[in-house]
Amino acid sequence: MNEILKYTLMIVIILFTLTTIAAWLIWLERRMLALWQDRYGPNRAGPFGLFIVVADTIKLFFKEDWIPPFAEKAVFVFAPAIVAAAVLLSFVVVPFAPDILVADLDIGLLFFLAMSSLGVYSIVLGGWASNNKYSLLGALRGASQMISYEVFMGLSLMGVVMLSGSFRLTDIVMAQKDFWFVVTQPVAFVLFLTAGIAETHRLPFDIPEAESELVAGFHSEYSGMKFGMFFIGEYLGIILISAMVVTIFFGGWLGPVLPPVVWFTLKTFVFIIFFILLRASLPRPRYDQLMEYGWKIILPIALLNLLVTGGFTLLKN
């Protein structure tokens, strides 16, 4: 009974913290962008403009939640829920600290890959159900982009699995006691981060949205809280990818003096801010460039990395 209560409490706390952080990221992103572009950003509501998130949320709730008459109603309503659900499910296996995690699955890494591969349905179905040319184009781009980059995401992680000898995320963290995997697997780190940005379809890989060509891409027809779901799903995705990068390549909760959770949070926020910096600094590639880059450059590098890592592991044994 005590166990069940403990885990239920943990799930509720993690869920609450994640959604809250995801909401405040909107403020963080706008403030950081403003900083890099030499302006103030939102600074009116509350101290440092922090309450803009509350104002935004209230605004979203009071907007008309419109379903276009030409849309496929059931799928249209269902689509935004998938992205948030898939990303939140991935957090089940993320070890925030030795004793703060929901489930320590022996196939944790695969569970993360599986859930992130389900996230693509949100874009595909949202775009298709909208029954709108721009949405459909966005959905097509999103589907091909996410399927391609999933391949490299999985392949780049296999080197880490070889070195640590386990799919369990706590084992992977503990295997980094002497060296972070970013030292031994630098190529894999760069590939994983690239694939992660493509998975969350953030700038510079936001071609499913591409507001300068496709209105708003796959969510052109969405309004009110349904749009809010896509929005929150995107920010949750940023947190997830940052947390996974930290867990897999930067030693997770490991660190001196400070408690494990603080280390984990600090490292994760460094990557979240890196995500925002990317948005502030890089232009968007063309769609065909993105696909070519993926299949002709990243895939061979990922395979080569796997080969070299395998060779080294064999030699060491």
Added chain:
Amino acid sequence: MEIAFYIAGTVAVAATWMVITRHNPVHALLYLNVSLLAHAMLFYLLGASFAALLEIIIYAGAIMVLFIFVVMLLNLGKETAEQERKWLKPKVWVGPTVLAAILFAEFLALVLSSGQGAYSPAVVSPRELATALYREYLIGVELAAMLLMAAVVGAAHIGRHKKLVLHRFLQEEKEKEEEKHEEAVL
């Protein structure tokens, strides 16, 4: 755990039933997805966690997305749903149902005579699976690899840019144009 196993099994059967009876192809594919997820759950409960997640990553996450991708591009409207409705008449069901019922009866007899429940989990770790695949079943893996290689070569051949072939009149025209272009450049 046994209850979870039977619940997942029921979901799988119900979802598969819905796949067959839906008229709208995208709805059918979505139900197929639910069915695949239920199958992954069954695998997991039986102890094959690796197979369970591969089922989600490969089938639900990649192959089904490609299916939906194609259906989306075809943009099948109300006419196809109407056509499906016409094709799926009660009369069509008779033959397959009788044959399937015979098989099902045999299956039931086998399961009941074995005296063993459907739920008998045996945990297989990814490591054990890998050693089995690359020792005892190595030939199977190699054959699958060859098949995939052939498929890749075939896809590359189909996707190759075709050489531009022109009719001789058009050829002459093109040559003239090129000459003009060269003169202009000079």
